[in-house]
Amino acid sequence: MAEVISTNPSTGETRSLGFAESSDDEVLAATRRAANAFDDFANRPLSWRAGLLRAMAEELEGDAANLVELAHAETALPTARLEGELRRSAFQLRFFADVVTDGSFVDATIDHASDSPMGPLPDLRRVRGAIGVVAVFGSSNFPFAFSVPGGDTASALAAGCPVVIKAHPAHPATSVATFAALERGAQRVEAPEGTVNLVFGFNAGTTLVDAPSVSAVGFTGSVGAGLALWERANTRSVPIPFFGELGSANPLVVTASAADERPTEIGTGLAGSMTLGVGQFCTKPGLIFVPRGESGDALVAATIEALSSLGTFTMLSSGIADHFRRGTEAIGAISGVRALVQADAGGDAHAAAQLYEVDAARFVGRDAYALREECFGPVALIVRYGSTSELRDALLATEPSLTFSLFCVENDRDSRWLLELGAQRSGRVVVNGYPTGVGVSWSTQHGGPWPSTTSSAGTSVGAAAIERWLRPVTFQSVPDELLPPALQENNPLAIPRRVDGILQHKN
């Protein structure tokens, strides 16, 4: 197998990490180790599981300086951003420890034996348990929060599922070091051997999705890779659920009233949001709907001005920068598109912010599909509309997305229909704010309708992310001592349950 290589996108320097990509045998062995760990791991007390997640958080924080340095060298992301991202990842592990301790995620439900209009009903008790081994595909753009120690790993472990993580090739050294922190956390609490596993290489990814011991997949990345693996997960002899968070063009609408009220503020903020993390966020606002006319012009002028002072960036890899160059060229090449900001940053991994503009009537053209696709990187397309019906048609021509943002004023006559449309076509609607930044909370939804995610019922961030890795089982007439603790009569886990139809707080 090829050696695993770490590349510094700022300098183009490469170094071998001294080991090879994982062979098929190694990947299958990792999935078997995880499968062997499953029973023991899934059946440990919830309090122990919470302790594991907290130990992992501590180990990440304990090695923070080293991890940030490694990630900075491999991603060119600023140190402050990476420090914040690492804090977020540790917070996320602790947050899932809270979710585990809360215990409502198992959805414990008890119906005592009773009479019904159809005759006697037996004692029925339902609980959601761990689905099995979870394969995790880390992303390029968040070397911590959506990679080895990220949300998929945290939520899968929280659900009681051992993980086999496929490291993203853009940051293998960071993956090795963050994995070591997870392993130290696991060892501290004496987790079963095989609870966390790491594999490398493109081939390892396909082998992992095919592996008989794998029960579900969490993926964050590009549409191309995601759909290929999704199809693979569906064509196994035993298909498995595949939760892919793919791409999203993220429409952002400015109503006429909002453009009138605060054009400079909105336009300037937009420049910041679309270039945050060098525009390498799946929540980057990519399609900006701005009214025609003076106020809209002022808004766009503010964006142009803010962008022009930004200079050049280094993207995550030269491959991603190449893709960005091709994508922006395709946008600029479409007739009717006006380039507002277009700088050449040189080759390799370098890039500069770009801004394009098109009329809404042109945007909806059948031949203008490239305008409506996500272009990963610091670029946005301004779509100028002249009427609400033009705006509506343009929004309906965009693909469903992870987010939908709306800038409006108080009592804006366009707020309601725009919010309704946004809620139907995205997983998160934002009012008077930018979509970049996904809080880790009980109320987070990070996942929208196809094609932004392969399963719109799932979220890859927030408490509900754990639901992806659970499978319900009902126990009928099972003696108390043989029931899982979550369902035993005296509620030994002290978790919220629904008993005979009534929601009950903890005992």
Added chain:
Amino acid sequence: MAEVISTNPSTGETRSLGFAESSDDEVLAATRRAANAFDDFANRPLSWRAGLLRAMAEELEGDAANLVELAHAETALPTARLEGELRRSAFQLRFFADVVTDGSFVDATIDHASDSPMGPLPDLRRVRGAIGVVAVFGSSNFPFAFSVPGGDTASALAAGCPVVIKAHPAHPATSVATFAALERGAQRVEAPEGTVNLVFGFNAGTTLVDAPSVSAVGFTGSVGAGLALWERANTRSVPIPFFGELGSANPLVVTASAADERPTEIGTGLAGSMTLGVGQFCTKPGLIFVPRGESGDALVAATIEALSSLGTFTMLSSGIADHFRRGTEAIGAISGVRALVQADAGGDAHAAAQLYEVDAARFVGRDAYALREECFGPVALIVRYGSTSELRDALLATEPSLTFSLFCVENDRDSRWLLELGAQRSGRVVVNGYPTGVGVSWSTQHGGPWPSTTSSAGTSVGAAAIERWLRPVTFQSVPDELLPPALQENNPLAIPRRVDGILQHKN
């Protein structure tokens, strides 16, 4: 298009219903009507939605005598069974009215703006809303409870989703009449035009799954048809979730101690369960694991004796009876299989109970796959085991299933490992009871790992069935008056919510 024909399986008589199978245009028009109803329907108050479900239940009950007569003529199922099934269907609609009124299914979650270790978090509120138009495929074996007015229809309407139902060809007249009852219920509460729709014919089914306006599918039926439609749902340009409840061999294990304690009782009960509804239940116990030796022999003898007094049955259709004959012939043709009860009931839709026996060592043979498949109808295969390791190997050779039943004694040394294995490989484990009979309750799980269902996270019976038709959306910094009622600050729906991490009962 071909005419829609109603067949009486007892007599073989057929009659035309006087209309043709649905054309593609008719199917697409039905999905568009449903899509047009969606916004209005999904946004009506939960109390109104509960009223719709109750009105439908009343209309079904009001026409009970006629419906049961129609269904009896088309299915040959006994009148008493059909009366019970209709009561169950009405109960199910009312149960979902209760689920709707309870309101916890929307999973309303509120996190007020706060500070976090990653800086300030905005106000985030998450709710699950209706996914869109749901296509429902009724089954042959439950003309009410898993057909037009069945669990998929009830749960989809409860979720706020209009439905387009594809009638099963085995009972078209029953489908027309039950649909009319649903429509009368809809009209009584002035539901939007297009809330419920009915289509007929094989071609209508494939067109329905392909229809752009359809957002999800609920299916109960055979593995062959289910997998073909599942694949179709996955290969649309916009794939949609497909919840298929397919087939299941339903292992039933008798431990050595249980066989010693009450062989006659268990063996006699088995005969009743495996022939209930002429064995045409997806929960029929098909694989019966019985210890070798005298107690096991006595158990099997009791089953044989009980079966031999049953006479002949009429199956749901001659096609199903043909399939049963071919399936049982395939079982009997495998070397090492002993026919214990094997009667010829003549042709057409007629059938008689059959019982086969095989040694566990033979059962696991690679060439004996036909033994491990579901055979729909009044047949079971007794698998005789000589040791727990033989039993374990045989159970691991069976495919995961909807149910797993265990007959054991108090403090049985084999209970624990068998229950754990059963819970890993099925959706419902039953102790000292037969798996036929699926109660409608908060704790019901009717769905197991692949291939018994296409999505093991889903259930087609019980309160959680509603979850299949929901999609979460998060509202960020949205002014109160623009939020869905479930998320407004003063909780106007008075539903349980999680606020700032704390579960709250109704206001």
